[in-house]
Structure formats: structure tokens, C-alpha cells
Amino acid sequence: MKEETKKCVNCQKNFTIEEEDFNFYEKIKVPPPTWCPECRLIRRLAWRNEHSLFKRPNGTPGSTGTHISIYNPEEKITTYDKEFWWSDKWEPLDYGRDYDFSKPFFQQFKELLERVPHIAFFDSKSINARFCNFTVELKNCYLITAAWRCEDSMYGNRLYECKFTHDSYICFHTEYCYENVYCHGSNKLFFSRECDGCIDSYFLYDCRNCSDCLLCTNLRNKKYCIANIQYTREEYLKKKQELVLNTRDGIEEARKKFEEMYRNAFHKHLQLINTNNVVGDHVYNSRNSSHIFDFHDGAENSKFVHWGNDGLKDSYDVGPGCGDESELNYEGISTGVKNYKAILGTTIWYSQNVWYSSMVSNSHDCFGCVEMDKKQYCILNKQYTKEEYENLIPKIVQHMMDMPYVDKKGRKYGHGEFFPPEISPFAYNETVAQDYFPITKKEAEEKGFSWREYRGGEYQTTIKGKDLPQTIAEVTDSILNEVIECEITKKPFKILEQELSFYRRFDLPLPPIHPDERHNRRLKLRNPMILRKRMCFFGDKEVDTTYLPVEEGGPEKVVCTEHYNKEVY
Ligand SMILES: [Zn+2]
Ligand SMILES: [Zn+2]
CATH class of the missing domain: 2.150.10 (Alkaline Protease, subunit P, domain 1)
Known part of the structure; x- marks a missing residue:
């Protein structure tokens, strides 16, 4: 098909689908998107909680009390410690159901999400990693x-x-x-x-x-x-x-x-290192890719890519978390560990031909599955034979088109659409959508995203950030017992032993600011993932850049590659 301009059904802005894009959608057998690239990215991000942590009941069999997880305690789900989750002591197929042709697919997927126990943190093969999420x-x-x-x-x-x-x-x-x-x-x-x-x-x-x-x-x-x-x-x-x-x-x-x-x-103007025919920023050793950001090594024929590394071929709308020798992936977050055809999913690792699934690893030929390892030919966590699976899938695809899910904003989600934000187990402000596209609670509600304020446990702070000693030499081990009040957000935080020995080793003063706020401060040091045109500082040509215009606070001396090489090298 030839290039076509469409109106995004979410933001109503026009966007273009190019001939090569149509070829890609045809290759993986999905209808062309109805949301624009930016709305698609935000929709995916609203499913990815990288670093909001909560204390919630520990659902691991044999455990009592609480544990820390990425799921807000308001979510009516069960969470397992990751060690138990990865063991063979429980069976995700126990939560499976027959596909119900009287209900939209996403409704059934949401019910499955609520039924199946979830891993407390998305982590694979780590040793002694505490509170680490989306980690390998x-x-x-x-x-x-x-x-x-x-x-x-x-x-x-x-x-x-x-x-x-x-x-x-x-x-x-x-x-x-x-x-x-x-x-x-x-x-x-x-x-x-x-x-x-x-x-x-x-x-x-x-x-x-x-x-x-x-x-x-x-x-x-x-x-x-x-x-x-x-x-x-x-x-x-x-x-x-x-x-x-x-x-x-x-x-x-x-x-x-x-x-x-x-x-x-x-x-x-853009950080493109050893790339050929690439438009994006902070991309290394890659070729024939566009709208790609923060990608290291080996992206090829891919588009709309965000955060990944080590080999990504023929993939669209992937990341954060993509690559690591993956191919033919579409609309996924955290689908970056050796996948072939991880399509429309979140957290798919070491798998092939997995569609519309969440937290599935070492599996192949699964559709609408949640929290499973080493499975094949499953739909909604129910086991089928290869023949049954292959017969049922086209019927489900047709059913998704005939009976799309309609969200409370009236937006329709048929086959080919990513999961609706309103069935995400995370509120907008718990996800990295808020890191990269920050909005207010009011805006979130207008756009059909959920929002939650979380009040952690009450900690009595024992020292104010601003009253911490100036140098690490003045700090004694007793700091490990203090609860520090963040200088900016007033949130309580502690210093850990591993951290203290690092500061001592490099003669660095203690930070007076909570780790979350330190993250927010670093986040502000990056450019938005939006390509704009700007004149080179030397006035010779117009370039693509992610730097904000000077009027919006961007720096003045943004230069074309030729001038950069001349001035800096
Ligand atoms: Zn849009
Ligand atoms: Zn120039």
C-alpha cells in the first residue's frame, strides 16, 4: 500500500503510515495502527512500572505478612516472591479459562490478570538483587x-x-x-x-x-x-x-x-554513533531505523524504538526494554530478551510467537496468557493441542474485530490494538509514562488514565537532609540507623552499608535527597523523545534534533554534524 495519512483516534492529530510500515504490518498480520506513534508509546508506557514500589500482603504460599512489590496494595491481586514464582511449586494453568465468545477479549484478559498470581518484581536470573525490576x-x-x-x-x-x-x-x-x-x-x-x-x-x-x-x-x-x-x-x-x-x-x-x-x-544535534540511515537520538552501531531512542548496537529495519540494546531486527513500537537478539517484535514493553515474534505484549522473554500476553518466558505459541514459564499452545492460560490452538486463534482474531473492547472514553480496542490503559494494573503516575510524559491528576483523568496517591508507612525521620555532615569523613556507622528527611520532598530514606562504603571509598558526601528525587533530577537531564527541526547554530542548514528550542529553555549552540566535527574534534 502507498503512504497514507490517518487521524489518530486518540489525540485526533494526523499521522502518516508509510509504504514500508504497511509492509511490516502485512508481514506480521496485524491491521495498521489507529493511534499515532506518540499515543501508542504513552499507551505502552502506562503498562510499565519500572520503579514505584509498594508494601503489600505477601501472597506466597506459606508466607504471612507483607513484601515489597511493584503492585499497589489497592490492586486486588496476589503477588508471589520471585523465587517462588520461578519455582515449579505452582501452576499458572490452574487459572485458565475457556475463551468466551460472549465477552470482548480484553475483558477476559483483565479477569485473568486479576486471577493469576503475579511475580512481585520482573526479574530473571539475578542473584542477590533486592528491589530490582525489569532486570536480567x-x-x-x-x-x-x-x-x-x-x-x-x-x-x-x-x-x-x-x-x-x-x-x-x-x-x-x-x-x-x-x-x-x-x-x-x-x-x-x-x-x-x-x-x-x-x-x-x-x-x-x-x-x-x-x-x-x-x-x-x-x-x-x-x-x-x-x-x-x-x-x-x-x-x-x-x-x-x-x-x-x-x-x-x-x-x-x-x-x-x-x-x-x-x-x-x-x-x-543528534547522538548517532556509527549508524547508517538512522534517524533518532543516542543510537549506536545500527542501521535503517527511525524514531529510535537510547539504543545500543544492532538495531536494523526497526521503527519507534525506545531503550534497548544488542540486536533488534524488523521490529516496530518496542521498548522500553527491547532487543537482546529479538526479531519481528511489535507493540511490546520489556520484550527484549531473545524473542521472535513477541507481539502486543508486556514482559515477554526467551519466547516465540507469543501474542497479547504478560510476563511469559521460555514459551512459544501462546495468546492472551499471563504469568507463565515454559508453556506452549495456551490461550488465556488454558492448555490446547497444537491443532486446537491453530483452529481457535483465527476465530479469536475475528471475534476481537467483531466485538472490540470499548473503554470508558468510548475508544475501541480490536485486534492489533495494544492493551487498553484502563485495564493496566498500574496507575499512570506509578508508571514511566509519568517519567516521560508527565501530566497532572486532572489531565490523567481527562485522558482516561487512572491515578493513585500512595502513602507508604509512616517513618519518623531522625535527621534532616540539610543537617547531614558536609564530608563523608565526619560520618560514622551510626548513620545506618538514621532515617533521613529528603531536603526537597521530605520523603524519608536510609543509607545502606553497601552505599556508605562506596561514598567512603571515593570520598563523596552523603546525598541529602531521596533516591526517587535523585532519579527525577537525572531524568530532567535528558531531551524529550521528540524530533524537531532546528537551524544549526552556524546557520548553514536545518537539522533534526531532540534539543528544545531556545525559547523553551534549550541550549543555543546546537550544531550540525559537520560543524560539530569541526569545532569539537
Ligand atoms: Zn495520537
Ligand atoms: Zn552547521
Whole structure:
């Protein structure tokens, strides 16, 4: 089919479906989308709670009391500890039902979601990983979310193969790092953004292969620089001491100066490294893909992609959490672990030909299934033979078209549509929809999303964030018993032993701010996933960029690739 302009049934804005898109939909046998790409992304995000945690009754057989989970206690579901969930001590098929042709599919799916016990955290093959969610093969981690193969790390979001990396966001292969955003292959790098191969440095932006540098931007292969000025080793060490980066005041002072330096630095319009025919931002070693953001290595012929790595072929509308040797995936979140045809689903791992399912792993040929491992030919958690399965699927697909689910806003969900937000077990503000497309409670209600305020347990704080000692040298082990009041949100938080020894090792002051607020602060350091046109700072050509226009607070010196190479290299 030729290119076609459609009106999004959700936001009413026009969007274009291109010829290549039609070919893709035809290949996987789904009707073309009726929602625009941005509305589709938000709809998926509203199903993905990466880091909101709750205390709720522990439903694991033999357990009493409570446990921590990603599900709000208001959700009338049962949650199992992940160790029990992965064991063969329970049977998800016990919760299966016959397909009911008198009810819409999504109604039946919602009922199944409410019946089946849920894993407390989405985690696969991690060891000693506490409160880690959407994680695969972690070791000794605490509150790491959306991450692959990290070790000895804490309070991070979207990390890949990092070690001893604390409080970081979208980092790859970093070690002994703290408070970084979009950094790679770095060691002992702190409070930095968009750096690659940097060592023993603080507050760097867009630097490569630098060591022993402080407060620098756009540098390559430098040593002993401060504020982009070259010093001798002795001068550098003396000046470093004067900056007192081991005190909270010193860090705050440097943070302000760094913000100003960032605003005056050169910014490449898009971060595309070793890509061919790619339009997106922060994409590495990929080709023939567009509208792709935060993807490392091996995306090919894919479109509308967000956060993933390591091989993604012929896939549309995937992520957060995609790739890891996956192919022919469509409309999925967390479908990024070795899947072939994970279509319209959430958290599908190591599986093939799984449709409309949630938390399914090591399975093939399943439709509308929830919370199962190592199954095949199941529909709504009921076992069929291969022949029965293949006979029934076309009838269900037809039924979904004949009797679509209608939500309370009157939007119809037939075959090919992702799950309606109103049957999500998460409220909008519990999911990463609120991280990437923040709205108010009122707006959420207008748009048909749910919203929940959660009041955690009452903790008596014992010390205010602002009263914490200036340096880590002044902190004794008794801090482990204190409940700190966040300087900004007043939320209580604690310092853990693993964390304390990290701060001590690198002479870093204690953070006076709650981990959630630290995450929010890092989140503000990224650009929105929206491509806009802008004139290169040097006025030679118009470029695609994710930087906000200057009027909306974006930096001034956004430049085309040619000018970036000329000015920075
Ligand atoms: Zn729309
Ligand atoms: Zn230019």
C-alpha cells in the first residue's frame, strides 16, 4: 500500500503510515495502527512500572505478612516472591479459562490478570538483587531497574553491564561511577553527562578519553584540565583541592557552574554513533531505523524504538526494554530478551510467537496468557493441542474485530490494538509514562488514565537532609540507623552499608535527597523523545534534533554534524 495519512483516534492529530510500515504490518498480520506513534508509546508506557514500589500482603504460599512489590496494595491481586514464582511449586494453568465468545477479549484478559498470581518484581536470573525490576542477570544490586547484567550497583535506571555504578541513568560499561547520565566505558567518573572513555573525573559533558579533568565540556584526549583550561599535574591537584568536591557545598557549587558550562557548550544535534540511515537520538552501531531512542548496537529495519540494546531486527513500537537478539517484535514493553515474534505484549522473554500476553518466558505459541514459564499452545492460560490452538486463534482474531473492547472514553480496542490503559494494573503516575510524559491528576483523568496517591508507612525521620555532615569523613556507622528527611520532598530514606562504603571509598558526601528525587533530577537531564527541526547554530542548514528550542529553555549552540566535527574534534 502507498503512504497514507490517518487521524489518530486518540489525540485526533494526523499521522502518516508509510509504504514500508504497511509492509511490516502485512508481514506480521496485524491491521495498521489507529493511534499515532506518540499515543501508542504513552499507551505502552502506562503498562510499565519500572520503579514505584509498594508494601503489600505477601501472597506466597506459606508466607504471612507483607513484601515489597511493584503492585499497589489497592490492586486486588496476589503477588508471589520471585523465587517462588520461578519455582515449579505452582501452576499458572490452574487459572485458565475457556475463551468466551460472549465477552470482548480484553475483558477476559483483565479477569485473568486479576486471577493469576503475579511475580512481585520482573526479574530473571539475578542473584542477590533486592528491589530490582525489569532486570536480567544482576548480581549484588539494590534498587536497579530496567537493567541487564550489572553488578554491585545501587539506585540506577537503564544500565547495561555496569559495575559499582550508583545513581546513574542510561549508562553502559561504567565502573566505580556515580551520578552520571548517558555515559559509557568510563571509570571513576562522577556527575557527568554524555561521556565516553573518561577516568578519574568530575562534571564532564561530552568528553572522550579524558582523565583527571573537572568541569569540562567538549574535550578529547585531555588530562589535567579544569573548566577547559590545561594545567600541570601539580596545579591541577592544588585547584582540585580548592574545589572541595568532597563536601556537599563544593558539589552544589560545582553543579551550578557545570550547568552553566553545559548551556554554553556545543551540542551535536543528534547522538548517532556509527549508524547508517538512522534517524533518532543516542543510537549506536545500527542501521535503517527511525524514531529510535537510547539504543545500543544492532538495531536494523526497526521503527519507534525506545531503550534497548544488542540486536533488534524488523521490529516496530518496542521498548522500553527491547532487543537482546529479538526479531519481528511489535507493540511490546520489556520484550527484549531473545524473542521472535513477541507481539502486543508486556514482559515477554526467551519466547516465540507469543501474542497479547504478560510476563511469559521460555514459551512459544501462546495468546492472551499471563504469568507463565515454559508453556506452549495456551490461550488465556488454558492448555490446547497444537491443532486446537491453530483452529481457535483465527476465530479469536475475528471475534476481537467483531466485538472490540470499548473503554470508558468510548475508544475501541480490536485486534492489533495494544492493551487498553484502563485495564493496566498500574496507575499512570506509578508508571514511566509519568517519567516521560508527565501530566497532572486532572489531565490523567481527562485522558482516561487512572491515578493513585500512595502513602507508604509512616517513618519518623531522625535527621534532616540539610543537617547531614558536609564530608563523608565526619560520618560514622551510626548513620545506618538514621532515617533521613529528603531536603526537597521530605520523603524519608536510609543509607545502606553497601552505599556508605562506596561514598567512603571515593570520598563523596552523603546525598541529602531521596533516591526517587535523585532519579527525577537525572531524568530532567535528558531531551524529550521528540524530533524537531532546528537551524544549526552556524546557520548553514536545518537539522533534526531532540534539543528544545531556545525559547523553551534549550541550549543555543546546537550544531550540525559537520560543524560539530569541526569545532569539537
Ligand atoms: Zn495520537
Ligand atoms: Zn552547521
